[in-house]
Amino acid sequence: xxxxVTGATGFLGSHxxxxxxxxxxxxxxxxxxxxxxxxxxxxxxxSSRIETATGDLRDPASLEKAMAGCDVVFHVAADYRLxxxxxxxxxRSNVEGTRAILDAARKNAVRCVVYxxxxxxxxxxxNGRPADEDSPVSLADMIGHYKRSKFMAExxxxxxxxxxMRVVTVNPTTPVGEQDVKPTPTGxxxxxxxxxxxxxYVETGLNLVDVRECARGHVAALEKGKSGExxxxxxxxxxxxxxxxxxxxxxxxxxxxxxxxxxxxxVAGAVDQTVSGRLLGREPRATVETVRMGKKKMxxxxxxxxxELGWKTMPAxxxxxxxxxxxxxxxxx
Numbered sequence: 518x519x520x521x522v523t524g525a526t527g528f529l530g531s532h533x534x535x536x537x538x539x540x541x542x543x544x545x546x547x548x549x550x551x552x553x554x555x556x557x558x559x560x561x562x563x564s565s566r567i568e569t570a571t572g573d574l575r576d577p578a579s580l581e582k583a584m585a586g587c588d589v590v591f592h593v594a595a596d597y598r599l600x601x602x603x604x605x606x607x608x609r610s611n612v613e614g615t616r617a618i619l620d621a622a623r624k625n626a627v628r629c630v631v632y633x634x635x636x637x638x639x640x641x642x643x644n645g646r647p648a649d650e651d652s653p654v655s656l657a658d659m660i661g662h663y664k665r666s667k668f669m670a671e672x673x674x675x676x677x678x679x680x681x682m683r684v685v686t687v688n689p690t691t692p693v694g695e696q697d698v699k700p701t702p703t704g705x706x707x708x709x710x711x712x713x714x715x716x717x718y719v720e721t722g723l724n725l726v727d728v729r730e731c732a733r734g735h736v737a738a739l740e741k742g743k744s745g746e747x748x749x750x751x752x753x754x755x756x757x758x759x760x761x762x763x764x765x766x767x768x769x770x771x772x773x774x775x776x777x778x779x780x781x782x783x784v785a786g787a788v789d790q791t792v793s794g795r796l797l798g799r800e801p802r803a804t805v806e807t808v809r810m811g812k813k814k815m816x817x818x819x820x821x822x823x824x825e826l827g828w829k830t831m832p833a834x835x836x837x838x839x840x841x842x843x844x845x846x847x848x849x850x
Contacts (some may be wrong), residue, residue, distance in 0.1 A: 519543045519566075521587040523574070523625075524594030527634065527687065528697045528704070531556035533591050533730035538567065540812050541734070547572050547583055547594070556696050574614025575644060579722065580621040587625065592618045593633040595670075597663065599702050602729065604662040611666035612712055613683065617678045619684065627685040631738050632674040636690040636724065636749060636817050637664045645722065647754060647818040650688075650747055671747070680747035685742035687735055690751035694728035694836040695843035707840050710764045711850030718757050719774040722814030725833035726752035737826040753833040754816040760837075767838050 520537050524530030524600040525546040533545055536558075543566040546557065549570055561569055570711050572579030574594060584590065585727060598611040615632065622630050640654030671686060678684030697704035703723075709715055734750040755763075758776075765772035824826035 519545060519587045519588060521545050521547065521584050521590045523547045523590075523592050523840075524633070525552060526552045526556050526698075527594065528556075528699065528701055529692050529728055529731060530591075530809055531560075531696050532694070532728050533593055533735050534728075535799035536732045537591075541565065544568070545570050545587055547580070549573055553698060555698055573729065574610050574617060577617040577620065580617050581624055581793045584621045584625045584627065588628055588646065589739060590618065590622050590627050590630040591633070592630060593735070595633070595635075595667065596714060597701055599661060599663055601662060607662050608666050608669070611663075612669045615670040617671050619673065619682065623677075623682060629685065629733055629739055629744075630674075630677075631742070632650075632671075632684055632686045633663075633735070634671040634674065634686050634688045634747060635667045636666045636688045636751065636815060638671050638688065639749070639817060641813040641815055643813050645814045645816060647816040649818045650749060650821050656676075673748065683744045685738045686747035686748055687742075688749045689731045690724035690726045690749065690815070692728040693725050693833060693840050695839045696728075697840065697843070700752060700844070700849065704840065704844070706760070707764060707837070708849050710761060710845055711768060711770065711844060713770070715761060715773050716775040716834055718761055718773050719777050720756070720758075722754060722816050722837060723760065724751045724754050724755045724815060724817045725836065727831055727833065727836035729836070730829075730831055734822065734826065734828055737822075737831065741826050743825070746825075748822040748828075749817050749819045750822055750828065751817045751819040752831055752836075753815075756814070760833075762802060763837055764841065767834075767841050775848065784839050 522534050525534040526548055539561055546569045548569045557828045570583035572583040596607045601607050639648040640652035642650050658666055659668045674684050674686050692704050693703055700708055731750050761772045819828055819830050
């Protein structure tokens with residue numbers, strides 16, 4: 518089997534590539550001319566052939582050429598930022614890039630596409646009840662350009678899966694672990710904690726999933742997933758305070774005890790967004806939209822994946838420990 522993988526230089530995608538390589542699959546990895554290839558080091562494992570193909574999600578012709586001869590596609594790449602100076606750039610990568618991947622897969626007669634969406638597209642409520650694939654949701658519920666772009670891209674993938682192509686959608690919750698080179702917004706929580714930049718916390722919640730298990734879930738979706746369906750790949754539902762306490766235990770650093778009122782967090786987000794984003798041109802640590810998102814605990818249920826994919830929900834402690842060790846070993850903190 519020759520598997521085409523996008524996003525293999527990134528966090529989750531590099532783990533998907535490793536799982537595939539470990540199972541002996543041949544790999545063709547999409548990279549950009551400017552990609553950091555650090556996460557591809559030591560990838561050989563049990564795979565007999567690993568090659569890279571230069572292309573870009575915003576260049577459909579490059580995707581069609583790069584995908585030629587591949588049997589399956591894992592489209593993991595995405596523009597995952599909670600703030601961006603030019604929102605149109607994010608839609609080009611996430612929405613139009615997904616459409617271009619599916620068009621290239623159709624032209625190359627690929628037998629299956631596993632599309633990596635996000636738990637962000639689910640319907641969350643303010644009561645803390647875990648969301649699932651059947652929770653009511655619409656585009657109007659999506660806060661921020663990242664969520665909106667992923668919701669729109671997911672609709673493209675679901676329509677393709679219900680229209681004749683075999684397309685299986687997976688919705689990771691919040692992956693955590695090693696090799697988060699950028700780091701992702703989730704990884705920044707760990708790095709900021711290790712740097713002592715968490716003097717207080719807000720009342721919110723996340724579902725943390727071990728990035729290694731999440732990668733295995735992608736392969737299970739290829740083998741067992743139903744076309745046109747989506748599957749939440751989640752782990753442990755935790756409040757932010759519980760996450761910080763776990764990081765404190767792992768790192769031997771103090772966990773914040775001060776709970777920040779919502780309106781104070783909102784004002785801080787507005788100030789940081791203005792000063793960092795608009796005046797200094799760098800990504801803010803907090804924005805108004807991230808604070809708004811935090812009002813709803815992003816807790817989720819992986820019951821469907823458990824029933825249909827053989828998914829197993831695991832505690833987050835091991836993944837958090839590996840993340841702390843990796844960030845420290847690689848000079849992030």
